[in-house]
Amino acid sequence: MNRILQRAKRTVSRISGRGEGGQALIEFTLVALLLIVLIFGAIDFCRAIYMRQLLINLSRETANLEARGVGSTTAEIMTNALNAAIQEASPLTLNSTNGMVIVTAVTNYTNVVKKQSTATYTISHQFWLGTLGTFQSAVGTYTGSNKFNQAILPNTGILPANRTVYVAEIYYKFSPITPVGQLIKVILPAQFYDVAYFSAL
Numbered sequence: 686m687n688r689i690l691q692r693a694k695r696t697v698s699r700i701s702g703r704g705e706g707g708q709a710l711i712e713f714t715l716v717a718l719l720l721i722v723l724i725f726g727a728i729d730f731c732r733a734i735y736m737r738q739l740l741i742n743l744s745r746e747t748a749n750l751e752a753r754g755v756g757s758t759t760a761e762i763m764t765n766a767l768n769a770a771i772q773e774a775s776p777l778t779l780n781s782t783n784g785m786v787i788v789t790a791v792t793n794y795t796n797v798v799k800k801q802s803t804a805t806y807t808i809s810h811q812f813w814l815g816t817l818g819t820f821q822s823a824v825g826t827y828t829g830s831n832k833f834n835q836a837i838l839p840n841t842g843i844l845p846a847n848r849t850v851y852v853a854e855i856y857y858k859f860s861p862i863t864p865v866g867q868l869i870k871v872i873l874p875a876q877f878y879d880v881a882y883f884s885a886l
Contacts, residue, residue, distance in 0.1 A: 729866030751851035785815030
């Protein structure tokens with residue numbers, strides 16, 4: 686009788702041990718999948734934050750180079766700033782179909798007639814590199830003649846009379862690199878845009 690009980694106990698302990706091992710395997714699989722999803726999602730979110738910060742810094746540096754750069758003419762200074770922006774942003778490949786850099790010079794031509802002053806914000810120069818779709822400058826488009834290049838500025842107080850402000854705009858197409866990022870494209874931004882304004886001294 687004792688032998689039968691001992692054999693039954695051994696059989697029950699073997700069966701329960703196998704069940705616990707299977708349960709642990711299932712739990713580990715679920716936890717591992719959740720961790721992989723979280724890690725891949727964090728990779729793409731961190732990349733998006735990093736790219737956004739790069740674009741903010743790049744737009745400020747480009748506008749600063751426009752306002753205080755080197756060159757004998759305004760066009761030369763602006764093209765030098767544009768080329769420097771493209772070289773500095775080489776990991777982002779802004780000069781391909783992934784991005785676009787637009788540099789613009791906006792001048793406030795103020796006319797005083799009968800003690801009334803009227804400000805006209807005019808685009809005097811504009812250059813760009815990159816072919817990201819059909820995106821255009823939010824400031825305005827240069828048509829080749831100063832008479833018809835009306836500029837749109839967010840704050841007209843940033844541009845005193847007969848002064849020039851330099852604008853650097855950057856568009857960048859963001860694409861996730863992980864499979865999880867591809868699945869959650871709705872949450873991640875598809876495109877970044879940043880703009881910076883620097884006034885000439």
